[in-house]
Amino acid sequence: MLSNKKKYIVNGNFGIKAQIQFADQKQEFNKRPTKIGRRSLSRSISQSSTDSYSSAASYTDSSDDETSPRDKQQKNSKGSSDFCVKNIKQAEFGRREIEIAEQEMPALMALRKRAQGEKPLAGAKIVGCTHITAQTAVLMETLGALGAQCRWAACNIYSTLNEVAAALAESGFPVFAWKGESEDDFWWCIDRCVNVEGWQPNMILDDGGDLTHWIYKKYPNMFKKIKGIVEESVTGVHRLYQLSKAGKLCVPAMNVNDSVTKQKFDNLYCCRESILDGLKRTTDMMFGGKQVVVCGYGEVGKGCCAALKAMGSIVYVTEIDPICALQACMDGFRLVKLNEVIRQVDIVITCTGNKNVVTREHLDRMKNSCIVCNMGHSNTEIDVASLRTPELTWERVRSQVDHVIWPDGKRIVLLAEGRLLNLSCSTVPTFVLSITATTQALALIELYNAPEGRYKQDVYLLPKKMDEYVASLHLPTFDAHLTELTDEQAKYLGLNKNGPFKPNYYRY
Numbered sequence: 001m002l003s004n005k006k007k008y009i010v011n012g013n014f015g016i017k018a019q020i021q022f023a024d025q026k027q028e029f030n031k032r033p034t035k036i037g038r039r040s041l042s043r044s045i046s047q048s049s050t051d052s053y054s055s056a057a058s059y060t061d062s063s064d065d066e067t068s069p070r071d072k073q074q075k076n077s078k079g080s081s082d083f084c085v086k087n088i089k090q091a092e093f094g095r096r097e098i099e100i101a102e103q104e105m106p107a108l109m110a111l112r113k114r115a116q117g118e119k120p121l122a123g124a125k126i127v128g129c130t131h132i133t134a135q136t137a138v139l140m141e142t143l144g145a146l147g148a149q150c151r152w153a154a155c156n157i158y159s160t161l162n163e164v165a166a167a168l169a170e171s172g173f174p175v176f177a178w179k180g181e182s183e184d185d186f187w188w189c190i191d192r193c194v195n196v197e198g199w200q201p202n203m204i205l206d207d208g209g210d211l212t213h214w215i216y217k218k219y220p221n222m223f224k225k226i227k228g229i230v231e232e233s234v235t236g237v238h239r240l241y242q243l244s245k246a247g248k249l250c251v252p253a254m255n256v257n258d259s260v261t262k263q264k265f266d267n268l269y270c271c272r273e274s275i276l277d278g279l280k281r282t283t284d285m286m287f288g289g290k291q292v293v294v295c296g297y298g299e300v301g302k303g304c305c306a307a308l309k310a311m312g313s314i315v316y317v318t319e320i321d322p323i324c325a326l327q328a329c330m331d332g333f334r335l336v337k338l339n340e341v342i343r344q345v346d347i348v349i350t351c352t353g354n355k356n357v358v359t360r361e362h363l364d365r366m367k368n369s370c371i372v373c374n375m376g377h378s379n380t381e382i383d384v385a386s387l388r389t390p391e392l393t394w395e396r397v398r399s400q401v402d403h404v405i406w407p408d409g410k411r412i413v414l415l416a417e418g419r420l421l422n423l424s425c426s427t428v429p430t431f432v433l434s435i436t437a438t439t440q441a442l443a444l445i446e447l448y449n450a451p452e453g454r455y456k457q458d459v460y461l462l463p464k465k466m467d468e469y470v471a472s473l474h475l476p477t478f479d480a481h482l483t484e485l486t487d488e489q490a491k492y493l494g495l496n497k498n499g500p501f502k503p504n505y506y507r508y
Contacts, residue, residue, distance in 0.1 A: 094134075126204070133160075134161065158423075190211055209231065227252075249459070252447060267300050294318075315333050316335075351375040360387070372413065
């Protein structure tokens, strides 16, 4: 049982630095465009997670009216209008989804119960930019129970659950997000979270780095009062390392993505289940006997490959890292270059975190009806922009599914316009997200309560003790019983009986 605020403070002692340069935003987001302009096919040069060449409006539920949420005047039952969601009347349905999610998020609920009396986040003003799902709602309400004030936007224009956003708005959370935002809507929502009179954030919770990027570009003076950044994605962490290396990181940042509890559970187990769900919901395909190439054999790639192999697919892997490549070979997968199999595979899945992994040349050589999708955070892995040319025809099949048709009649099936497949087209396992969300909550508590000087303007990994604590909170769900070291055993191994049990360099 945690009994005082100090027990939330765990020393972290390794930091890594890096550098970044962001492309200047050419679009003037302070000028609100017309309704037509917001839904146009114009494309910004920004390489953020919003890059898209087509209108996102067509991805909204057909049962909803076509009025942009920005043009609606909505209030919750308390009379507040400090939010922008698709339809506040969906709040009751969203609340039911949140209640279901709570049952599969035991660690967050335990943390809420243990710590809400002490309010370790009292005074914290957290601005967040993540996927807005039922699981995120449980995290936000936990942060609120621990004393924090929160304002939230979505990190992906397709992943927001409208009913959940409505439930959060009804509960008093300023949420600015809806499924099917345009690119301009995306940045407008982030700006509404940050630029508000009488309220300034002192903590950032980001997924992908767009929120951090926006504050750096538009409101750099805000960093004078911000205590820290918590980032959970490969893309966002990479941006932070680059900022740090360039000497432009103004505050301490916590790298959640490379924590054991994020990488070994969320990245692996979550993707192992959600890749099949996303493909099934969008294509209704059968996996047995299909030839699949998975680009990248990190934790996400490992999860995707394991799931597809178990379903009877023939799986190929591409890799640049000889260590990951050797792992793929030892796991029974054929290591190839994409050019070697691109004409024969039925499915292409990217999960590298890189850009232009699948180019127009690859797309031209694919077989008829090849399915192309991305499991990485950003939509940079597949060169979708190269498909927006006069000789190719785009045909909407269903929500998040497009046929791109060549002049000779060949077509490929593109899912979610190259954006993150699982959160754009399906859902993800709640229990795994409980692990990540608990890690995020503890990282926020740690940075917010850390005494001045503990963390410098650098990027830090989570302390091992914090990872072990998050894992331990989830074990009761399985009625699992940990073995305890005897005093003699602990002395022999040179360990504290209560952990940490592995050195920092241990790879799991």
